[in-house]
Structures are given as C-alpha cells and as structure tokens.
Amino acid sequence: MKNISVVVVDDHILLAQAISSLVNSFDQFFTKYLCCNGQELLDRVALEKILPDIVLMDVNMPILNGIETTKQLTKLYPSIKVLALSVEDEDETIIKMLKAGAKGYLLKDVQKTILEKGLLELVNSGFYYTKDVSNLLMNSLSGNSNTIQLKDREIEFLKLVCSEMTYKQIAEKMFLSPKTIDGYRDVLFEKLHIKNRIGLVLYAIKHKIVNIS
Amino acid sequence: MKNISVVVVDDHILLAQAISSLVNSFDQFFTKYLCCNGQELLDRVALEKILPDIVLMDVNMPILNGIETTKQLTKLYPSIKVLALSVEDEDETIIKMLKAGAKGYLLKDVQKTILEKGLLELVNSGFYYTKDVSNLLMNSLSGNSNTIQLKDREIEFLKLVCSEMTYKQIAEKMFLSPKTIDGYRDVLFEKLHIKNRIGLVLYAIKHKIVNIS
C-alpha cells in the first residue's frame, strides 16, 4: 500500500518532522527521509541507488534555497517530482519555482486533504496546480509577463543601497564613478516607478534582493 | 494514556495540521482542535466548559498575533499553559512573548523530541525553557536590558519614514512642523546609533515596526 516515497526538505526541523508525520498518515505515501536544506538533499540523492518519487520542497532555506535546489535536482534527475511547499505567495517566487522545474506549488495554509490530493495527482498526472497557481500561470504566459528584469550590476547596486552608505561610498565600493551610480539609480527609479532611495530599499527588501536578517 | 489536551494555533493550516499530527504521535498528548488565529482561539475557548491543558501558539499571525493572544488568554485563563512555537529568534520577540505569559518558547527548527520534552516539562514543572532562552532571560533580567523604548509618536513616525514621502510630507500627515520632524529623526538617529534615513528604514523593518507585505 505504502509504495510512494517522499522526501521532505525544510530548514525548520520540527516542521519537516511534522509534515513528515502528516505524509505518513496518508495511505499510499511514506517519508523516506528529511533534509534541512538544498545542499543536504543533493548530496544525499547523489549517493542513492533508488531515487525518491517525490520531494516536498520548502522555498526559503539557507545554504541552498528551494529554487536553486529544484533547478539542479530536476536537471540531474528528471524523474523526481518536486512539489513546492511554501508560505510565500508572491507571484514572482511561484513562477521562478515552476520555471526551475517544480511540478506543483502549494501554500502552507492549505488543508491537509489538499496536500494528499496534490501528492496523488503528482503521481497520476505528473503535475498538480491549484486554481490560483493555474490562473497565475495563464497571466504569466499570455504576454502579460512584466517581470522586471534586473541586471547583475543593478542587483549588486541595490544591495549596497540598502545600507547607510552614501552614493559616493557605493560608487567607491563598486569601482565606478559617482556619476555612473547616479545613472544606475535613475534607471531603477524609471524601471520600478520609484521616486527616491527609500523606494529602492523597500523594493529590494520586498523582492528579497537583500535579506535583512 | 492520552490525557493531556493540546490546542494548536497557527495561521498556516497545513502546518497546524502537521504539528497536530506530530502531537498525536506522542504518548500522552492529543490535539483537541486547531485555530487559524488568536481571535478564533479566544472565541472558541470562551465557549468551552473544559479548558485545554496546553496551547501551542505561533507568534506571527494575522488578525490577532501570538503576543496579544497570549496576554489575553493567560489573563482570562491562568491555568492554560501557552508554549510559543515560532521561527522568530529575535530576543525582543521572545521576551515579549514570555512577558505576555507564555510558559516556554520553542523555535520551529528543534527536533520533535524537544517538542515532546517541552510538553512534558510544561505539564510537570509548569514551564519549559531551552538553554538559549534561559540565557536570554538571564541577560535580560540582569540589568542588561537595554531594550530601546520607542514612544508611540516615534513609532508612528518610523512607519511613515518607510515610504517615499519626504519629511515635509510626513510632517503634514502628522500635523507637525517639519522642524519637529527634524527633531524626531535626530532623536532616533541618536537612540538607534544610526546615520541616515536608510538606517531608520532598515531598523523599522528589522524590528517589525513596519511590515513590508
């Protein structure tokens, strides 16, 4: 009966164990093992002869986050089905996760029956999208993808903006002229419909470009 | 055997159910019911003849958060033991929660055995503190409590600082002269050892005075 193996990846051990306990309460599923972060999962899977059927993956994790982990995992082992499980309901994050190869995305505030249903669907159909996620996907794919693309250098700049440094000091740190920094700032103001540096800080934090720990 | 009742309060239903499943796997404990937020808990408890023994309370919740809920709950029903369960490891939050009347504080990244131990201790001793929390309490009580106290108006100001408004606009919104706002800012710079407005924004976000949703 219990023939479908699940691996739970979550940096909060108690939560991982709790979810594992829940999974074990489902008829057809059992938890193979738990991992505290993405790196641990990749290391562990690499050593295995028999791969897990499903990985229940948290998105926000230290060391190697859910998105990166999913990217690498699905590339190396396309047969493993990743179901993202997160508190994060930002469109951008969901899209990123699905692009990375996740076969479904569940918010942590769904009912456990939904989780069971999701796992079953994943086995039967190979994917599972809730209505919300489907709608999101539709909008995203129908040209409406106004995902603002930031360049590497802009992201680097944004990180420094979220500090008490002046633009002059940021320029020094990036080995650029203060004038160039002026340019970066103005471009971002335009791109993000923002008026001042406070706006940049709020944007960077909201979109997790920097992490205030 | 299963004679100690536990109520789980967490806004993420799946997590509440998962933790509940875990609790039910412990010998002496059973989950009485789940709540999605503090208000729901208070309403429910008010209707009951037999109170739960233990409440496993998340700290960050919508509608009525863990701290406020604990305050009210322990005031009305001192016999109920609240065990805080959170991802939050900020000293300030922990102190607040314990001051509110929680009998223990567990991080969500502990082992499930610790949870079981905590629950047992709670029943036997009436409280359960991990080593970390004990140390924190010590430092906090031994005069070393340099918890920076912000005034209501300062908090109101800080919230507005975390927006794209200029100080002049903030002054208007608070019905004060821009010069008074200058004063507020300078006082906070001094208090928080900060150099500029960006510092204020970072502080406010880090200490959850504003919530970037």
Add this chain to the structure above:
DNA sequence: TTAAAAAAAGGGAAAAACACCCTGTTTTAA
C-alpha cells in the same frame, strides 16, 4: 506650585540626493 524635563518649532548652512541635460564606448542582435 514651581523647577525640570520633554515636546514642538524654528534659523541657517553644508552635504547628499535628485533631476535633467549631455557625450562617448562597448555589446548585442537583427
């Protein structure tokens, strides 16, 4: 009830941020 403390308001000036103009060079893509 009076002295002290805190809150509110203000003047002035330097520094930083912002806005808008511009010129080249280097990459990228049609």
Add this chain to the structure above:
DNA sequence: TTAAAACAGGGTGTTTTTCCCTTTTTTTAA
C-alpha cells in the same frame, strides 16, 4: 555589418536631508 541597446561618465541646478544651534510651549514630578 550596422542599428539599437547597454554601459560609463560629465555638467549644472534644485530639492531634500542632515546637523548645528536657540526658543517657546506643554507635561511631569518633586
């Protein structure tokens, strides 16, 4: 291979922020 886009930088002026001060008003406590 050529046009467009991205990148780096310059000049100038305005606004906002920051940091000195001082003064008035309100609150608090002795």
